[in-house]
Amino acid sequence: MLIIFIPSILLVILSFFKINRTLMAAVSSLIIVPAIYIFMHPFVNEYFLVDKLNSFVLLISSIVGVGVSLSMISLPERLNLNEEAIKRFYRFFGIFWFGLIISILANNMGIFWIGLEFATLSTVYMIKVKDSLTAHKEAWKYLTVGAIAISLVLFGIILMYASAKDVLGEDAMNFYALAKNAGKINNFLFEIGFTISVTGFFIKMGFFPMNLWLADIERASIYPVAALFSGILESAIMLGFFRLSKIEMLVNTSHLVTFSYIYAIFTLFMVSFLIYRTKDFVTTFALSGIEHMVLITIFWVSGGYFAALLHLAAHAFLKPALFLSSSMLEQKRRYSFKGALKGYSNKLVPLLISLLLLGIISIPPSPMFFSEIFGFKAMLDVAQDSDYFLVMIFAIFIIMLLLSIIFYKFITIYQEALYDGDDEPKKVYKSEIAMLLLFTISLLALILPQVFDYIEGIIK
Amino acid sequence: MIDVLIGFYIATLITELFTTRLYRLLGWYALNSLFLGLIAIYMGAEIGDNAMIISGSITILIKFMLIPYVLKYIATKFNIPRNINPNLKVHYSTIIVPVILVFTYYLVNPIIHNMAYNANYVALSISSLFLAMLLIIEHKNIAPKIVGFLSIENALFLLAISATKGMPMLVELGIFVDLLMLIVIVNILFKHQGDF
Numbered sequence: 001m002l003i004i005f006i007p008s009i010l011l012v013i014l015s016f017f018k019i020n021r022t023l024m025a026a027v028s029s030l031i032i033v034p035a036i037y038i039f040m041h042p043f044v045n046e047y048f049l050v051d052k053l054n055s056f057v058l059l060i061s062s063i064v065g066v067g068v069s070l071s072m073i074s075l076p077e078r079l080n081l082n083e084e085a086i087k088r089f090y091r092f093f094g095i096f097w098f099g100l101i102i103s104i105l106a107n108n109m110g111i112f113w114i115g116l117e118f119a120t121l122s123t124v125y126m127i128k129v130k131d132s133l134t135a136h137k138e139a140w141k142y143l144t145v146g147a148i149a150i151s152l153v154l155f156g157i158i159l160m161y162a163s164a165k166d167v168l169g170e171d172a173m174n175f176y177a178l179a180k181n182a183g184k185i186n187n188f189l190f191e192i193g194f195t196i197s198v199t200g201f202f203i204k205m206g207f208f209p210m211n212l213w214l215a216d217i218e219r220a221s222i223y224p225v226a227a228l229f230s231g232i233l234e235s236a237i238m239l240g241f242f243r244l245s246k247i248e249m250l251v252n253t254s255h256l257v258t259f260s261y262i263y264a265i266f267t268l269f270m271v272s273f274l275i276y277r278t279k280d281f282v283t284t285f286a287l288s289g290i291e292h293m294v295l296i297t298i299f300w301v302s303g304g305y306f307a308a309l310l311h312l313a314a315h316a317f318l319k320p321a322l323f324l325s326s327s328m329l330e331q332k333r334r335y336s337f338k339g340a341l342k343g344y345s346n347k348l349v350p351l352l353i354s355l356l357l358l359g360i361i362s363i364p365p366s367p368m369f370f371s372e373i374f375g376f377k378a379m380l381d382v383a384q385d386s387d388y389f390l391v392m393i394f395a396i397f398i399i400m401l402l403l404s405i406i407f408y409k410f411i412t413i414y415q416e417a418l419y420d421g422d423d424e425p426k427k428v429y430k431s432e433i434a435m436l437l438l439f440t441i442s443l444l445a446l447i448l449p450q451v452f453d454y455i456e457g458i459i460k
Numbered sequence: 461m462i463d464v465l466i467g468f469y470i471a472t473l474i475t476e477l478f479t480t481r482l483y484r485l486l487g488w489y490a491l492n493s494l495f496l497g498l499i500a501i502y503m504g505a506e507i508g509d510n511a512m513i514i515s516g517s518i519t520i521l522i523k524f525m526l527i528p529y530v531l532k533y534i535a536t537k538f539n540i541p542r543n544i545n546p547n548l549k550v551h552y553s554t555i556i557v558p559v560i561l562v563f564t565y566y567l568v569n570p571i572i573h574n575m576a577y578n579a580n581y582v583a584l585s586i587s588s589l590f591l592a593m594l595l596i597i598e599h600k601n602i603a604p605k606i607v608g609f610l611s612i613e614n615a616l617f618l619l620a621i622s623a624t625k626g627m628p629m630l631v632e633l634g635i636f637v638d639l640l641m642l643i644v645i646v647n648i649l650f651k652h653q654g655d656f
Contacts (some may be wrong), residue, residue, distance in 0.1 A: 108628075194569055
């Protein structure tokens with residue numbers, strides 16, 4: 001178990017010496033080895049729980065981590081970073097991994113929170129690696145808003161702990177014990193705590209009413225940070241939501257469905273409006289991340305676990321790939337294939353990026369196409385079983401309508417990328433091609449029948 | 461005795477809201493943390509919980525002694541403005557603070573009815589959470605916002621010891637480590653930027 005922390009500790013130690021970027025990428029990529037080992041050997045103890053769900057999330061996160069590490073080899077050339085800034089970036093990248101692994105593997109709500117807070121705080125410095133006033137301001141904003149969101153999560157955890165302390169003692173912190181004894185705990189107190197914690201999670205992921213704070217931060221920071229946010233941190237937060245919502249389902253499913261649907265529709269309304277209005281493609285990608293988290297939330301609470309997990313994995317690969325490819329294609333704050341890659345003989349890069357861009361809007365054979373089909377089926381099943389059939393159908397219709405606005409915007413971005421832009425040649429590094437290939441292969445692996453079967457078996 | 465200590469705890473927090481000088485704000489935060497630590501020690505001694513006594517002692521060490529000292533050092537080192545006038549005028553704050561204290565009690569009434577013990581302390585800790593959030597909202601400068609966040613942590617610690625008779629020791633220690641990490645990050649952010 002402790003082996004999994006070695007790459008992150010090594011990263012922190014090596015960051016104090018002269019940096020060899022290829023070595024750092026190799027060291028941070030090592031995370032995938034223990035992640036695969038843990039994936040194959042689940043276990044549970046008082047503080048940590050490795051089941052199919054979190055070992056799957058850890059594996060996805062470690063693949064994203066490898067992709068980000070690869071892209072970081074060429075990062076200083078792209079941004080003209082000095083040695084000291086690179087050292088500090090790797091130091092906090094190591095701390096980020098450390099906190100994140102604790103959070104993903106935790107079987108204890110308190111330890112989950114500690115890991116998440118650790119990862120959150122370590123990203124603050126990574127935001128301001130880019131030396132600009134906007135990045136400085138966004139780092140402070142992230143510290144303040146992120147701290148409030150994470151405090152709400154802790155507030156909720158304390159109430160949930162209080163709801164079961166008399167029955168379970170210190171085990172009331174334990175996800176597993178809480179789920180097992182859901183019938184014995186103080187339901188009212190648990191639900192209040194759950195609502196507050198989930199609101200904290202939602203704020204951290206940029207849900208209503210804090211839709212723009214994360215998008216602004218992702219725009220102001222460097223692309224690998226945006227990739228870490230969308231591919232890893234959001235998956236870890238979502239895992240916390242999965243764990244708590246499974247307990248809430250045992251306490252009161254209808255409250256969970258009503259709360260999540262109302263929150264989701266408000267968020268989706270705001271996000272689709274903002275995506276329609278925004279002109280900047282990075283902000284569009286960041287806002288679309290919120291849209292996908294909303295979809296995962298409603299698929300999950302509707303009982304579409306397969307759809308939610310497939311969507312989570314697909315989003316974790318697609319979005320970081322798009323963010324990281326932005327450094328190759330960005331031209332005057334626009335995404336452009338035409339000018340940016342002129343003179344570059346390898347046509348593979350534009351082809352891969354095109355596939356990824358079309359994949360994020362669920363064009364088949366993207367895994368998102370399948371996840372949305374199964375997700376909407378789960379939502380219709382919930383509507384059929386509900387006493388409020390027409391209201392539910394109306395809600396699903398509204399969600400589809402809002403999604404179509406986002407679909408339209410992404411098609412526009414794709415068309416602009418194809419036909420607009422000036423003829424300014426830009427270099428593409430080998431590490432970036434390797435990163436794109438890694439994400440594309442991972443995405444293709446998701447649509448294999450064996451992987452479908454595995455994901456379906458995660459939550460029985 | 462706990463009633464008296466919680467009274468002083470709330471009083472110091474309210475004073476933080478009206479303070480217009482940074483060093484004085486740090487002083488009030490330190491006193492706020494001292495009373496919090498004493499509450500934990502006293503409560504722990506009353507119920508015979510050694511873990512809570514240790515948590516209280518660590519609170520005094522870290523939040524009463526270490527953090528205010530480090531923050532004062534950072535403020536001096538990076539010439540952070542000491543004048544921290546709140547955006548909210550004093551007469552509005554004078555109205556808002558009692559309103560928060562009274563209405564929180566009604567707002568959390570259903571919660572405290574579900575509490576087996578320390579129901580009034582739970583209501584007060586949630587009020588102090590809102591007061592700490594007010595501290596964040598009413599200031600434009602970043603330094604008082606950080607003190608506001610640290611005060612939120614204090615409020616949550618009070619909630620944890622009153623609503624649950626203390627969290628598991630490992631979790632408490634982890635939260636302290638996170639707080640220290642926050643101070644490191646704040647130091648780095650100021651080092652490379654200064655206040656704005």
